[in-house]
Amino acid sequence: MTKRAALYLRQSKADDEGIDRQEERTRSLAAARGWTVAATFTDNDISASKPRGAATAWGRMLAMADRLDVVVAVDLDRIARSTRDLNTLIDHGLALVTVDGEIDLASADGELRASVLASVARFEVRRKSERQVRANSHRAAAGHWVGGRRPFGFEADGVTVRPAEADAVRQGFRDILTGIPLAAVARSWNEQGFVTGQQRQARSGHAGEPSPWTAQSVRLVLTNPRYVGLVRYRGEIMSTPAKWPAIVDDATYQGVQAILSDPSRRKPGRRPQALLTGLAVCGVAGCEATVHGGANTAQRLRTYRCRGSLGHISRKADPIDEFVEAVIVARLARPDARQLLAAPSTVDTTALHIEAVAIRERLAALAADFADGLLSRAQMLAGTERANARLAELDVALADAGKVDKLGELIAADDVREVWDGYSTDRRREIIRELARVVVHPVGRGTRTFRPESVVIDWLS
Incomplete structure (x- = not known):
C-alpha cells in the first residue's frame, strides 16, 4: 500500500x-x-x-x-x-x-x-535564549528599548514619538485623572481610528485584523512606565532614564497609577448610559436611593426612576439633564469657580523625581556592593528597607500632585459651554460627581411643564 x-x-x-x-x-x-x-x-x-x-x-x-x-x-x-x-x-x-x-x-x-x-x-535554542536575555538585560540597564511589538505612541524603533498617538496617550492620562473610566478611553481611541499592535484571533471571526482597544489594553498602556521615560524589563524598573522622551510628566503618571490601583474601581455591573444614573438621588422623604435611567416605550421618552420604589418618582429625563447641565456650566463660568477645586499644588515634582531616580540608583548600588561582598546581608537589607520606604513616600507625593486641579481645563476656557458640549457623557458625569449632589423630587400628577424647584443641586464645596 x-x-x-x-x-x-x-x-x-x-x-x-x-x-x-x-x-x-x-x-x-x-x-x-x-x-x-x-x-x-x-x-x-x-x-x-x-x-x-x-x-x-x-x-x-x-x-x-x-x-x-x-x-x-x-x-x-x-x-x-x-x-x-x-x-x-x-x-x-x-x-x-x-x-x-x-x-x-x-x-x-x-x-x-x-x-x-x-x-x-x-540545547542550542536554550543557549541562544540565555545569550539574548543577557544582551537584553544590558540594553535595558543602559536605557535602551529591547524590542517587541511597536509601543502605542511611538514609531517602530520604540524611540521616535508618533504625534497623533502620543496626544491620545496624554488625553488618556488626563481622562483617568478626571474620573473617566478605562472603557470610555478605549471607546475614544477606537472612534479616532487607533488600533492596538495585536492581531485578532481566529475565533473572533476577524483573524489577522488589528485588535480594537479595550479597557484592559488601555490599562496596560497607562500603567507602562515607558510613558514617563523609564525602562521596565522583566518586571524591574531600571534606574537609568530611557533613551526615548517621556510623553507625560511624573505627577500625572503617579496620579494615574494611584487611581488605577484602587481596588474600589474593580466593581462589577453595567456602565451607566444616562447622565444622572447612579448620581442623582430620590427626593422622597426618607429615601436615599439613586435614580436610574429607563424609557417609556409607548411615548419613546427617556425617564428617571427611583431604584428603591417604583412609586416614588418617574420623570422625563431630558428636561432634568438640560437643567442640571445648565446650572453646572453656569457655576463653572463664574469668576470664583476655582474655589471649587482642590488647593493648587506647591509640590516641586521635578525635585521629587530627581530624588526618586537617585534612590533607584542607590538601590542598584546596594545590590552591586552586596554581590561584590562589600556589604553584609544585614547592611544590604537595612539600606534597601530605608530606600524603599522613602521611595514609597515619593510615589504618594507625586500621585497627590497629579490629582490636583481636575477641572482646570474647563474653568480656564473662554467658552465653558462649548468645552462642556465637547465632553463625553462619562466625563460630564465625573464632573457632576465632583461638584454637586443632585436630588430629584416627585411632581404632582398632571404636571406637564418642567419645574426647576423640583431638582435640587447641593454644591459639595
Whole structure:
C-alpha cells in the first residue's frame, strides 16, 4: 500500500529557507519514495521551540494523523526542537523522514537518534535564549528599548514619538485623572481610528485584523512606565532614564497609577448610559436611593426612576439633564469657580523625581556592593528597607500632585459651554460627581411643564 505523506513546511525568520524551496525539496523526496502527498501544512512565522496549538498547521496535521503515515520535512529543526515534539509524533503513530537524512521513529535506534538530535537542537535554542536575555538585560540597564511589538505612541524603533498617538496617550492620562473610566478611553481611541499592535484571533471571526482597544489594553498602556521615560524589563524598573522622551510628566503618571490601583474601581455591573444614573438621588422623604435611567416605550421618552420604589418618582429625563447641565456650566463660568477645586499644588515634582531616580540608583548600588561582598546581608537589607520606604513616600507625593486641579481645563476656557458640549457623557458625569449632589423630587400628577424647584443641586464645596 502506498504511504500517505504530509509535507510540513515552516519558516520563522526572513532569512530562513523559503517555503517554496522547502515544498519543492520535500515533494521531490516523497515522489522519489513513491508516496502520495495527502496534504501540505505550512506554519509561517512560527517558532518550533514554542508551543504550537490546535490552530497552527502543526495542530491541524496532528488532528488528521489517522489519515497519514509519514511526515516529510527538510530537516529535523523544521519540525521538532524538543523530545516532546518527537514523542507527540510517536504517540500519533507517524513516521518522520527528512530530506537531509531519514529518521525512522518506528525503530528503537531511529527513536534514539532522533531524541539525541532533538536534545542538541533544544540545547542550542536554550543557549541562544540565555545569550539574548543577557544582551537584553544590558540594553535595558543602559536605557535602551529591547524590542517587541511597536509601543502605542511611538514609531517602530520604540524611540521616535508618533504625534497623533502620543496626544491620545496624554488625553488618556488626563481622562483617568478626571474620573473617566478605562472603557470610555478605549471607546475614544477606537472612534479616532487607533488600533492596538495585536492581531485578532481566529475565533473572533476577524483573524489577522488589528485588535480594537479595550479597557484592559488601555490599562496596560497607562500603567507602562515607558510613558514617563523609564525602562521596565522583566518586571524591574531600571534606574537609568530611557533613551526615548517621556510623553507625560511624573505627577500625572503617579496620579494615574494611584487611581488605577484602587481596588474600589474593580466593581462589577453595567456602565451607566444616562447622565444622572447612579448620581442623582430620590427626593422622597426618607429615601436615599439613586435614580436610574429607563424609557417609556409607548411615548419613546427617556425617564428617571427611583431604584428603591417604583412609586416614588418617574420623570422625563431630558428636561432634568438640560437643567442640571445648565446650572453646572453656569457655576463653572463664574469668576470664583476655582474655589471649587482642590488647593493648587506647591509640590516641586521635578525635585521629587530627581530624588526618586537617585534612590533607584542607590538601590542598584546596594545590590552591586552586596554581590561584590562589600556589604553584609544585614547592611544590604537595612539600606534597601530605608530606600524603599522613602521611595514609597515619593510615589504618594507625586500621585497627590497629579490629582490636583481636575477641572482646570474647563474653568480656564473662554467658552465653558462649548468645552462642556465637547465632553463625553462619562466625563460630564465625573464632573457632576465632583461638584454637586443632585436630588430629584416627585411632581404632582398632571404636571406637564418642567419645574426647576423640583431638582435640587447641593454644591459639595
